[in-house]
Amino acid sequence: MTIEMFDNAINGIRPELIEEAANINSAPVRKPYYKYAAVAAVFALCVAGGALTVSHITRTPTGTTSETSNICGNELYGGDISNSVYGNTSEAAVSNNMPIIQGTAYTDEEIMSLIDANKEIIALNISAEYGRFGEEVQIFTKGYYHVILGETNCVDLDYLTLPVCIDNKIVGNIEVFRHNGEIMYTLNAGGNKWDTMNEALEYSDNIAFVFGGSASEVAIAPDNTVFEITHDAKSTITAGYDLLATEYNTFSASELTDENNYITATAKE
Amino acid sequence: MDDTSIIELYWNRDEQAISETDKKYGKLCYRLADNILKRREDSEECVNDTFLKVWNSIPDDRPEHFSAYICQIVKRLALSKFRYNTADKRHCDNYMSYDELSEFVSGSESPEDVSVMTELSNSISDYLASESKQNRIIFIRRYWYYDSAEDIAQAFHISPNTVWSILSRMRKRLKKHLQKEGYDI
Numbered sequence: 001m002t003i004e005m006f007d008n009a010i011n012g013i014r015p016e017l018i019e020e021a022a023n024i025n026s027a028p029v030r031k032p033y034y035k036y037a038a039v040a041a042v043f044a045l046c047v048a049g050g051a052l053t054v055s056h057i058t059r060t061p062t063g064t065t066s067e068t069s070n071i072c073g074n075e076l077y078g079g080d081i082s083n084s085v086y087g088n089t090s091e092a093a094v095s096n097n098m099p100i101i102q103g104t105a106y107t108d109e110e111i112m113s114l115i116d117a118n119k120e121i122i123a124l125n126i127s128a129e130y131g132r133f134g135e136e137v138q139i140f141t142k143g144y145y146h147v148i149l150g151e152t153n154c155v156d157l158d159y160l161t162l163p164v165c166i167d168n169k170i171v172g173n174i175e176v177f178r179h180n181g182e183i184m185y186t187l188n189a190g191g192n193k194w195d196t197m198n199e200a201l202e203y204s205d206n207i208a209f210v211f212g213g214s215a216s217e218v219a220i221a222p223d224n225t226v227f228e229i230t231h232d233a234k235s236t237i238t239a240g241y242d243l244l245a246t247e248y249n250t251f252s253a254s255e256l257t258d259e260n261n262y263i264t265a266t267a268k269e
Numbered sequence: 270m271d272d273t274s275i276i277e278l279y280w281n282r283d284e285q286a287i288s289e290t291d292k293k294y295g296k297l298c299y300r301l302a303d304n305i306l307k308r309r310e311d312s313e314e315c316v317n318d319t320f321l322k323v324w325n326s327i328p329d330d331r332p333e334h335f336s337a338y339i340c341q342i343v344k345r346l347a348l349s350k351f352r353y354n355t356a357d358k359r360h361c362d363n364y365m366s367y368d369e370l371s372e373f374v375s376g377s378e379s380p381e382d383v384s385v386m387t388e389l390s391n392s393i394s395d396y397l398a399s400e401s402k403q404n405r406i407i408f409i410r411r412y413w414y415y416d417s418a419e420d421i422a423q424a425f426h427i428s429p430n431t432v433w434s435i436l437s438r439m440r441k442r443l444k445k446h447l448q449k450e451g452y453d454i
Binding site: 001002003005006007008009010011012013014015016017018019020021022023158159175177178179184185186 | 294297332333334335336337340344369370371374387389390391393397398402405406409410412413414428430433434437452453454
């Protein structure tokens with residue numbers, strides 16, 4: 001199929017969908033975001049669901065992106081989290097299969113290059129968000145890939161989350177993703193979710209992170225205690241850590257204190 | 270004025286129908302035309318042609334989804350004008366800079382008759398209906414209305430990178446959906 005064919009097919013989507021999108025303001029929106037004129041015009045700050053998201057357009061060409069066969073990405077991913085598997089229930093309606101891997105993992109060089117090129121601006125935004133100028137911001141080069149729950153549990157290696165810490169406590173993260181052969185990232189900070197992440201890592205050294213929706217993330221301890229990062233709630237699921245923890249999506253508290261795992265930068269006011 | 274009343278004006282051959290259409294959908298039409306044509310004069314002309322076309326089409330039509338009806342006409346006229354304007358240039362079909370879709374499709378030609386394309390459109394519609402409203406609108410604003418990620422981000426109060434991220438994930442899910450339906454993409 002060519003792009004033109006696909007474009008024609010999209011042109012033919014049902015009119016009610018076109019009409020729904022005609023009034024873009026009818027869509028549910030997040031809270032207003034506030035733009036800062038800090039340092040450069042290449043980033044914007046936005047408040048999203050109580051958390052500050054710093055979006056950055058810096059990118060590093062990879063030249064190695066490949067479109068892999070896609071087996072995950074089900075209704076839960078990006079769907080309504082109220083119907084997702086965790087909520088406050090004790091049941092996990094996920095597949096009983098181990099996650100299947102898709103995507104292309106980032107090389108250490110790619111991540112180092114990305115962080116190194118952007119550490120100052122990341123530190124500046126983190127410091128500005130918390131009013132903690134002059135403190136060392138630890139930007140991790142190791143993190144966890146996205147495991148997505150659903151009919152087919154999946155590890156998506158195109159999406160990587162890297163913690164950002166001050167004083168070895170998580171205060172934000174960087175979501176790395178591929179776009180048109182380039183590596184891009186979004187910096188998230190602010191809100192309460194970091195407290196939940198830190199709480200999870202204090203609860204157990206090994207934590208598995210999984211996603212049930214585009215804005216829904218949970219941390220699962222080996223005893224299946226679930227920390228709902230986006231909802232500040234805790235519950236226990238029956239199918240959890242053993243099924244969903246892989247080498248790609250687990251992270252431990254001890255990694256937060258390993259100097260080899262992060263790059264530091266300090267911003268001055 | 271609601272759409273039904275505007276359509277009624279058309280049926281009554283009341284010229285107020287055009288001014289009401291312009292008032293309600295003029296900006297949307299212009300934005301869509303300009304996303305394709307990128308020239309103010311051409312876009313304005315396209316919108317005017319659209320209003321004339323709507324005037325001549327209603328009656329006999331009584332569109333159920335009036336905004337979609339108008340936008341389809343704008344888009345058709347704008348694409349036609351764009352192809353005319355760029356007929357002597359190379360890569361004239363790259364009006365959308367669809368790098369992201371070039372990763373999505375194989376690029377190989379295959380005989381696709383009208384019925385197959387209609388089925389494919391329906392399948393894409395089914396997929397979009399299964400997505401959240403925000404995701405669905407973001408996708409359609411990007412790939413139907415050709416809005417930039419920056420414009421979409423502004424409308425939703427999210428960052429452009431978040432838009433790219435959502436679109437990237439949706440393309441993967443759509444590809445899976447279409448492959449499941451038997452399409453060779």
